[in-house]
Amino acid sequence: MPIKNQDYAFVRNKLLNKEEVALLDVREEDPHAQEHPLFAANFPLSRIEVDAFSKLPRKDVPIVTLDDGEGYAQLAAQRLSELGYLDVSVFDGGVKAWKAAGGEVFKDVNVPSKSFGEFVESKKHTPSLSAQEVKKLLDDKEDVVVVDVRRFDEYQTMSIPTGISVPGAELVLRVPELAPNPKTKIIVNCAGRTRSILGTQSLINAGIPNEVNALRNGTIGWTLAGQELDKGQSRKFTEVSDSTASEAAQRARSVADKAGVKRVTLAEIAQWKPQSDRTTYFFDTRTPEEYEAGHLPGFRSTPGGQLVQETEMVAPVRGARIVLADPGGVRANMPASWLAQMAWDVYVIDGIKASDLTEKGPWKQGLPASPQIQTVDATTASVWLKDDSDTIAIDLSTHANYVKGHIPGSWFALRSQFSAAIQNLPTASRYVLTSTTGELAVYAANDIQTLTKANVFVLSGGNQAWMDAGLEMEKGPTHLASPAMDRYKRPYEGTSVDPAAMQAYLDWEFGLVEQLGKDGTHHFWVL
Incomplete structure (x- = not known):
């Protein structure tokens, strides 16, 4: 058809x-x-x-x-x-x-998400302090706590001096014990603007008694001010008492109710699992560690702060229904309050008991049936690659994962660019396709076979199986048959970014509210 x-x-x-x-x-x-x-x-x-x-x-x-x-x-x-x-x-x-x-x-x-953050700031005038003002507070040993609302790996790359990692959905739960004195000033930072604006506004919306400010323009603003960032820090939030958790749950529930977040029971969502009349996404918004210790069947691990920051990466169906789960309530209700203001049809499950969290381990995504392909185990592939110059390994992982580690001598290629990449590959009569855990290579094999006379095999279990077999890996961008276009270089990642690119990124963010107005399809609103 x-x-x-x-x-x-x-x-x-x-x-x-x-x-x-x-x-x-x-x-x-x-x-x-x-x-x-x-x-x-x-x-x-x-x-x-x-x-x-x-x-x-x-x-x-x-x-x-x-x-x-x-x-x-x-x-x-x-x-x-x-x-x-x-x-x-x-x-x-x-x-x-x-x-x-x-x-x-x-x-x-x-x-x-980024345009929504700017929209919130334009409506609420979310309080913020410049990098210079925050540095002076720290230098003067003022009573101040800096909380970094990004993912922990981002925090570890670079952070504000004294900063503590508290990913966004955790703020309302964790800050009361990080800053028990209501006179302590709280500074919320991310790399740029969005997550610090929404984090700051979350604490304000939840009625935290402390003075709260965003670090204006985040680690970018800090760098542009000529100030030094820390690297490799590991300060993290700690567990809180039952009374703190209970009060935080009440605060978060109140915010969610004001935002019009809907409530649902486990029995009711059972009717939505077949995905018959509506698209429904089921997300567990706690930390990955809590999720792996026990979660509701069919729920995907999606920490709440990142869900609000990257919604379309896990929920590409605009207009869909989103269901959030956190037995304690806070990490579901706070993200839900933002998703509701972003015009999602969002529900939080009430009454989750520990005994309901029957699945353990990391999330496993559903995959189509594997096509008919030729496979090879890691040990055999290593012999081929060592003894036969007519065999080459082709790695279809993300460029970032390829650089972190790949089979020695293997070539990086993007599946979508393979017809061009083939011109850059050495002549060979046999290709061994691999990827980080193997799935990408499995689904790409037949496509690639139509483009080449070489005999195409897939490495069973991918690079993970190669490492599990005790075989060595090499690092770096050694053999690139495709350009690294599978990831956009963000101007707020890493520590070696051109200041002009950082400034251009901030200027772009400032212009998003005007662009939203021109687009006119967003339905965003603010509490």
Whole structure:
């Protein structure tokens, strides 16, 4: 059956009417980040089989694939149809046609959340202090606590001196014991603006008695002020008493009620699991460690602060229903209050008991059946690669994971770019495809076999199996057959960023509220 086309009016009407639609930008992340519609979720062609079942749980949801004329949208639509999706179409003319129809386009990643943060700040005038003002407070040994609301790995890369890692959804629960004296000033920081604005406003909304300020422009602002950041810190929040947890739960519930967050029971959500009439996402918003110790069946580990920051990365269906779980309440109710203001249909489960948390271990995403492919175990592959110059290993992992560690001599290639990458590969009669845990290679093998006369094998279990077999890895960007376009270089990550890029990023954030107004499809509101 031929894939149909859709246009700007179709997508815009879905967004304006708050109807479900998955507008999927199927380019790699870097081209996506250069320009895309506000609610176009990045859903790379390279990963469709790996991501589809978890991110698009309802098979008849309206899906529109988008590229910029490269042909990826058509390929993606065909793959989704083959996976059983029933309402798949291609956005006719790609990003150029979106712009030609008067559609607004946005730069960077996680734009719905970042623009919402700026929208909140513009309405609430969230209090903030400059990097210089915060440094003076610290230098003068004032009674001040700095809390860093990013992921712990981001905090470890670089942090504000004295800063403590308290990821966003944990703030209302943890801050009362980090700053028990109401006279203690609290400074909330992230790398740029969004998470510190929403973190600061969360504490204010919850009625924390302390004076709370965002660190204006985060670690970027600190760096641009010529001030030194710490590296490799490990200060983390600690557990709180039952009375603190109880009071925090009441505060968070009050905020959620004001935001119109809906309540639901475990019995009621059982009816939503089949994904028949609505797309429903089920997220556990506690820490990954708590999740792995025990969680509700079918729930994905999505810490609440990151869920608000990166919503479209786990919930690409705009207009879907989101269900949040945290037995203590705080880490579900606070993120839910923000998602509600971002116009999501959001529910929090009441009455979760410890005995309900029957699943243990990390989240496992559902995957399609594996295609018929040739596989090879790590030991045999290592012999081939060592003794046979006519065999090469091709790594389809993310570029970041490839750089961290790969099979010695292997080549990095992006599945979506393979027809071009093949020109850069050494001549060989046998390819061994691998990826971090193997799944990407499994689904790519037959595609790649159609592009080459080489005999294509997949390394069973991927690079993880190679390491488990005790075989050595090498690091660094050694053999790149594809450009590293699968990840957009964020101007707020790492410690060696050009100051001009940092400033340009801040200028871009300041302009988001105006862009939201031009776009007009967001339905955002503020408590």
